[in-house]
Amino acid sequence: MEMSLETVDEVIIDPAYLQTLLRRVVLSECLLLLSWDCSPLGKIKGESSVYRVACTTLDNQIEQKHTLILKLLKSDSLRDQVDHYHYWKREALIYESAILRQLPFGIRAPICHAVEEHPDDTVWIWLEDIAIEDIQSDEWSFEQMCKISYLLGTYNGAYLTGTPLPAESFLCRNWLRSWVEVCTAYAKPIEKHQVIWDSCLNDCNGTSLIWELYLRNRNRVNSLLDTIEKLPRVFAHQDVHWENIFLAQQDGTASLIAIDWQFASISGVGEELGRMFGYALMKNKIPMSKIEMYKEELFQCYLQGLRDRGWLGDYKLVRFGFIASASLRFILVMDKLVGSLTEDKGINKEKSRHLLLVAQTLLELAEESWELVMGNTARGDDQVLHER
Known part of the structure; x- marks a missing residue:
């Protein structure tokens, strides 16, 4: 032929x-x-x-x-x-x-x-060809996210309980730092941000507090990254969302199928979940009225996965990895918000309002991350969080 x-x-x-x-x-x-x-x-x-x-x-x-x-x-x-x-x-x-x-x-x-x-x-x-169309769900319900969080915990937990970490040189070992550096370089200078912010939001109640949180936490970024990089290490997919991770069955039990491994890295425990949570929040997959519930339940599911895999380490390390890695998305979100405010001539459009709420949530998570660092420093325990 x-x-x-x-x-x-x-x-x-x-x-x-x-x-x-x-x-x-x-x-x-x-x-x-x-x-x-x-x-x-x-x-x-x-x-x-x-x-x-x-x-x-x-x-x-x-x-x-x-x-x-x-x-x-x-x-x-x-x-x-x-x-x-x-x-x-x-x-x-x-x-x-x-x-x-x-x-x-x-x-x-x-x-x-x-x-x-x-x-x-x-x-x-x-x-x-795994025919992901048959198992893909754009909805990404709360129940699905809980199951995925648990399985991510068992996956990451394997590397904390004896599974050797991959040693190949092409794996990123400071993934979040590299991502933050690229986002920071891409974003407008803070001075330009402030001019736009003041012109669009000076009459909006509460937005001055958000700007204060933004400035304060921009100065903490390197300290948070330094601490994240001292967390117990796992092999992470680092791009967990509804188009890349799918629930399936393996030998009769729930399992994950993961595609798109371009972000694979050696990362800190909790980073995988933080990336998932922050991205889902920005993409409007988490109802703004239920953020606290999602945050706590997803964390508990991930932690339970670690425990069921046999890891009995301090939960505060996991909490910090989750909260801090999710929070650092504020750098990208604030830049997107300022761009949206410029296009919308204010906060009147749905996109800008959503980004404002997301930015506020992420900055509050950054505050919680810093409190974890400072609280452990004051008590003198948890050497990983002691470094700052």
Whole structure:
């Protein structure tokens, strides 16, 4: 059968290679590729794109259907350092390594069939198609978040109770610091923020207190980061949200399927949950009237997961990791809020009002984080929190 290269959104698929790959996946040397279709999944981003490749094959005179996921990573000179939180090549290197094949019981990643480096400085990752459409939920209910928080606790807890941490050099070891530095560099200077803030919010009750909290906690960022980096270490996914983490069953018990490992890092206990909570809050997945309930219940679920995995360490370390990592999102949110105020000419639009409430919540979490540091310093206990 004569076949030609097929191009989809500048993706050129070599049918001979695709047939060879399918033969390896299906374990059949006589499989013939008859036809295929390549369709994008989700939004094609500047840094990456994902496709489903649906194939029709003939194997021992039987026509069959197979699907693969193809993820393309695009090189980026701004993200070309292994200590960058979004190092452009990290996900390919993780799939090439044995890391994701050695995850603790209760979480798994898609099977990687191949990783290819192309002359155009892209890297192609061929993955198992796990049909996430069947288990994906945009709703992300409170019940789902509680289950996921518990399973994140059991996952992170494995590394606190004997599972060796991955040692590969391409894993980020100061993920949150790198993220904060990028957000800070991207944000407008504080002086410009204040001009816009004063012009848009000077008549709004309570907003002067938010600005005072913002200035105070901007000065504490490095101290909070220093303390986070002294927490007990775990291997973290660091991008937990409704498009990346899915509830499933493994040997009859609840488990997680995790995709998109580009943010994978060696992080402090609690950071994983803080990232999830802060992102969900910003994206309006947590009702503003129920923030306190979500915060406390998700924390307790995560802590219980750690306990059930056998970790009996001080809960205050977990609390600090969770609260502090969530709170530092205020740097991004305040910049988005100021931008929204400029566009809306004030606080009258829903987006600006939501961002204002989120910013206030995150700044209050930053205050709680600082109280944990200072409280433990005053008592002289918990050496991790003692450093500041």
